[in-house]
Every structure is written in C-alpha cells, then in structure tokens.
Amino acid sequence: MSGPPSMSVRPAPAAxxxxxxxxxxxxxxxxxxxxxxxxxxxxYKDNPIKQTAKDPLTTFGLDVDTASYANVRRFLAExxxxxxxxxxxxxxxxxxxxxxxxxxxxxLGTSPFExxxxxxxxxxxxxxxxxxLTVKASGVDSEEAPPANLxxxxxxSGSMDSPERLPLVQDSLKLLVKRLRPQDKISLVxxxxxxxxxxxxxxxxxxxxxxxxxENLQAEGGTAGxxxxxxxxxxxxxxxxxxGVNRILLCTDGDFNLGMTSTEELxxxxxxxxxxxxxxxxxxxGTDNYNDAMMVKIADAGNGNYSYIDTLWEARKILDDEMHAxxxxxxxxxxxxxxxxxxxxxxxxxxxxxxxxLQNEDFNDDKVxxxxxxxxxxxxxxxxxxxxxxxxxxxxxxxxxNAIAKKSGDTATSFAxxxxxxxLRWKAPTAQTSAMVSFPILRSALALxxxxxxxxxxxSAAVAAYGQKLRQSAFLTDTAWNDIAxxxxxxxxxxxxxxxxxxxxxxxxxxKLDKASPQ
Numbered sequence: 154m155s156g157p158p159s160m161s162v163r164p165a166p167a168a169x170x171x172x173x174x175x176x177x178x179x180x181x182x183x184x185x186x187x188x189x190x191x192x193x194x195x196x197y198k199d200n201p202i203k204q205t206a207k208d209p210l211t212t213f214g215l216d217v218d219t220a221s222y223a224n225v226r227r228f229l230a231e232x233x234x235x236x237x238x239x240x241x242x243x244x245x246x247x248x249x250x251x252x253x254x255x256x257x258x259x260x261l262g263t264s265p266f267e268x269x270x271x272x273x274x275x276x277x278x279x280x281x282x283x284x285x286l287t288v289k290a291s292g293v294d295s296e297e298a299p300p301a302n303l304x305x306x307x308x309x310s311g312s313m314d315s316p317e318r319l320p321l322v323q324d325s326l327k328l329l330v331k332r333l334r335p336q337d338k339i340s341l342v343x344x345x346x347x348x349x350x351x352x353x354x355x356x357x358x359x360x361x362x363x364x365x366x367x368e369n370l371q372a373e374g375g376t377a378g379x380x381x382x383x384x385x386x387x388x389x390x391x392x393x394x395x396x397g398v399n400r401i402l403l404c405t406d407g408d409f410n411l412g413m414t415s416t417e418e419l420x421x422x423x424x425x426x427x428x429x430x431x432x433x434x435x436x437x438x439g440t441d442n443y444n445d446a447m448m449v450k451i452a453d454a455g456n457g458n459y460s461y462i463d464t465l466w467e468a469r470k471i472l473d474d475e476m477h478a479x480x481x482x483x484x485x486x487x488x489x490x491x492x493x494x495x496x497x498x499x500x501x502x503x504x505x506x507x508x509x510x511l512q513n514e515d516f517n518d519d520k521v522x523x524x525x526x527x528x529x530x531x532x533x534x535x536x537x538x539x540x541x542x543x544x545x546x547x548x549x550x551x552x553x554x555n556a557i558a559k560k561s562g563d564t565a566t567s568f569a570x571x572x573x574x575x576x577l578r579w580k581a582p583t584a585q586t587s588a589m590v591s592f593p594i595l596r597s598a599l600a601l602x603x604x605x606x607x608x609x610x611x612x613s614a615a616v617a618a619y620g621q622k623l624r625q626s627a628f629l630t631d632t633a634w635n636d637i638a639x640x641x642x643x644x645x646x647x648x649x650x651x652x653x654x655x656x657x658x659x660x661x662x663x664x665k666l667d668k669a670s671p672q
Contacts, residue, residue, distance in 0.1 A: 197507035214523035242505030242620035273606035292529030308405035314372035325468035333357025344381025346374030407444025611644035634664025
C-alpha cells in the first residue's frame with residue numbers, strides 16, 4: 154500500500170526562545186501562512202463521523218509520539234500558524250506530563266496498564282458528548298531499569314550547521330549522558346558525506362569521554378543517512394545486551410540525500426533490524442527543509458518514538474525528565490478496539506490518531522505492527538459521541554441492519570448502561586504473542602455539564618479543540634480561540650511544571666495569528 158501524500162511546507166525562519174516557564178514567548182513576527190514552503194509533512198484526512206448501527210467498531214494503535222506539539226509551538230513562536238498537516242491532535246493530547254489524578258486510575262488485571270475514562274457534554278457542540286479514555290503504563294525506577302546499549306546516530310551534514318540543529322543536538326545528548334549508569338553503554342556514529350564511528354561502546358561511568366566526543370562534532374558535507382543507519386545498526390548488534398534496551402537515537406533534520414534515500418529501502422532496513430531486537434527513536438531538529446514525514450515513518454517502523462526538539466528545555470523534558478518513558482518499552486504492538494453500543498450511541502468520531510488507524514481484523518492479528526508504550530507513559534484517546542435521543546448528523550436508515558451478531562439470549566437491555574466496550578491488546582517487550590484485557594464504558598459516568606467534569610477531561614478538550622482549529626477542522630468553525638483558552642486556563646490545575654500555562658499562551662497566540670476565525 155502506498156502511504157499518504159506528502160505536502161511541502163516551509164516554516165518561518167528559526168527563532169531562539171524558551172517556553173513560558175523560562176521567560177515567556179517572544180514578540181510575534183508578521184509572517185504569512187502562504188509563504189513558500191519546503192519542509193515535508195504527510196497529509197492525513199480527519200477521521201469521519203461514523204454511524205454506530207453500520208460501523209460499531211473502531212480500531213487503532215496507541216500512539217505516544219509528541220513531536221507535533223513542539224513543532225507547532227515553534228511555528229507559533231516564530232509568528233506563523235502551522236500548516237494543518239504539521240498538526241497531529243493525538244501528539245498534542247499526549248504531550249503533557251501526568252498530573253496527579255483526583256480520581257485514581259484502575260489497574261487492568263495482570264496487564265502493565267492502568268486506565269480510566271470520563272464522559273462530559275462537549276463544550277463546542279451541545280448536542281454531543283466527549284469520551285476521554287486514559288491508559289497509563291507501569292513505571293520503572295532508575296535502579297530497576299534494564300541496562301541500555303544506546304547508539305547516538307548524529308547527522309553532521311552541512312544542513313545541520315545552524316544553532317537550532319547540531320549545537321542543540323550536542324547539548325541535548327549531553328543531558329542524557331548525565332543520567333547514564335556504569336552498566337549502560339554508549340556508541341557515537343556520525344554521517345555526512347561519509348560515515349564513521351566517533352566513539353565505540355563506552356560505559357556510562359565514563360561521562361567525560363562521551364561528552365567530549367559529542368562536543369567535538371562539526372557539521373559539513375552531504376547526507377549519507379542510509380549508510381549511517383547501517384553503521385549504527387552494526388554497532389548496536391556488536392554490543393547487543395540481551396534483555397536490555399538496544400536502541401538507536403537518530404538526531405537529524407530528516408534530510409537523506411546521498412546513497413540509500415528511498416523511504417521503502419530505509420523502512421525495510423529498520424523493520425528488519427527491529428526483528429533482531431534493535432529499536433530506533435528519531436529526534437527532529439531544524440526548520441527549513443525539515444522532513445517530518447520521514448521522521449514519523451522511521452520511528453514507527455523502528456518501534457521507537459518520535460520527538461521534535463526546538464529548545465534545550467524540550468530536550469530536558471524528553472531525555473531527562475521522561476528518559477524511561479522515552480527509552481524503556483513496557484508494551485509493544487499496543488492496539489485498542491472500541492465497540493460502541495448502537496442502542497445508546499448513534500454516531501461517533503475519533504479525534505486524532507489518523508495515522509494509527511487499523512482494520513478491525515488487525516486487532517487479533519499478531520503479525521500486524523502497532524504502537525509501543527514506554528515506562529510510566531500515559532496515552533489519552535478522545536471521541537465525540539452523539540447519544541440516542543440527540544440529533545444525528547445523518548438521518549437513520551429506513552431499513553436498519555444489525556451490525557452486531559447477538560449471542561443467544563442477549564438483549565439490548567442486557568447492556569443498558571454501556572455506551573461502549575474497550576479492548577486492549579499488547580505484547581510484552583520480547584514476546585511474539587499478545588494478551589488482551591477489556592472493560593465497559595458506562596453511561597452513569599457522564600458529568601451533568603462540561604464545567605462540572607474533571608479537570609483532566611476539560612483540559613484534554615481544550616487541547617483537542619486547539620489542534621482541530623489549527624487543522625482548520627469544520628467541526629470547530631464556530632468555536633472562538635478565547636473560549637479554548639478559557640477552558641484550558643480553568644482546567645490547568647496546580648501545573649507544577651508550567652506546561653499547561655504555556656499552552657494557554659500558545660492558544661492565545663494562535664488566536665491573534667488566525668485572522669479568519671472567531672476570537
């Protein structure tokens with residue numbers, strides 16, 4: 154199957170700034186959305202409204218990438234709205250560190266997951282209800298984390314010769330080096346016109362040696378990315394740690410212009426190597442000519458995660474504060490399948506996760522690759538529902554068909570309080586067969602009003618509204634930016650790390666830049 158079409162986008166020139174918790178956003182530049190573009194993004198259509206009677210099942214892979222949030226923030230900081238294809242709503246929802254839940258998550262049997270769900274009237278459509286589902290993987294202490302065999306694969310081509318590229322890569326990796334233990338090993342491989350091993354496997358106790366090797370990197374030449382990947386995998390295999398974390402950390406602007414450059418060749422190599430136990434995460438840097446489309450695909454194929462690093466503060470979040478979530482996989486090939494009850498739900502629409510959609514039969518097929526979840530990572534899923542008794546967007550069929558084969562003796566009233574039934578399937582990090590857990594979504598959890606819903610749902614709703622408006626979604630045409638900012642501000646909670654306060658600033662900035670939308 155061919156992938157989604159790619160779209161070229163050139164963001165505004167780079168600007169140096171730190172998030173609000175480091176002093177606020179800079180003054181905006183007057184830049185047009187229609188400026189010439191050269192960065193590359195895959196384009197995904199928004200998930201459609203589905204009628205439950207015809208299509209009660211929705212199946213997708215759980216995604217924990219967060220790159221889109223930082224990339225969108227960078228656009229706004231530079232004074233321009235992001236191109237809609239740069240906005241992936243699920244990556245915005247899953248960006249924020251986990252706040253302490255007022256309502257505890259429920260452990261799901263013997264699985265590595267806890268989960269909770271919330272229901273509340275939609276703030277942008279009084280006819281509908283929002284369903285927020287949260288899944289959290291079990292955490293791991295630093296001392297309990299498995300030994301790591303990491304290969305830093307750094308693009309040192311000429312395109313990386315600017316402050317927000319190679320120098321930021323160097324500072325970012327040195328943050329991770331500080332967290333290494335003696336049992337961890339680091340290798341450093343670079344690629345430009347040629348490839349080389351700058352540093353062979355080195356114990357984490359030799360931090361000064363590793364940091365010095367990183368500090369001495371210089372950018373010049375072409376971009377032999379394919380050859381660099383081959384050499385990095387060779388290093389990873391030579392120092393492979395059985396039962397440990399064997400991962401390549403690719404740091405680049407995504408520009409592969411020498412040697413193996415086709416997406417198909419690169420992905421085939423990454424998929425082949427993950428079968429040997431070596432995973433790959435991609436970390437994006439830079440602005441002009443940035444290849445987001447490549448970075449997404451290569452991380453997904455490598456059973457790793459994809460992050461965009463726009464500032465040292467972002468690097469600290471990913472490689473220091475959330476190091477275990479970034480590097481230690483708790484569950485792989487994690488899939489979700491939700492079955493909506495047609496006697497209770499007329500229609501549903503999944504918000505985000507367009508690039509993680511699966512066929513319904515893929516849920517039970519262990520050969521189908523899916524998302525991976527790191528230690529302590531939380532995943533949020535959001536749906537907009539039209540319940541029975543409300544106005545559907547499409548008139549009901551005159552001759553309805555039973556989309557669900559009922560078991561003998563089952564009746565609609567048997568599940569009167571159920572809106573949906575959730576199934577999660579996953580594999581242990583080294584397993585070849587999956588396990589499954591399931592639980593119902595009950596109507597009785599529905600809050601009486603949006604204002605009386607839990608802070609977590611209200612904040613997620615604000616983030617989802619922000620992402621949909623940036624994608625120019627028809628579902629949010631009449632929603633004002635000021636309303637979104639208010640929802641977020643009133644639901645940001647204690648916000649000890651300041652990320653939610655920064656988000657409110659970003660919403661207000663987007664409103665000032667968006668001249669065609671209600672403020």
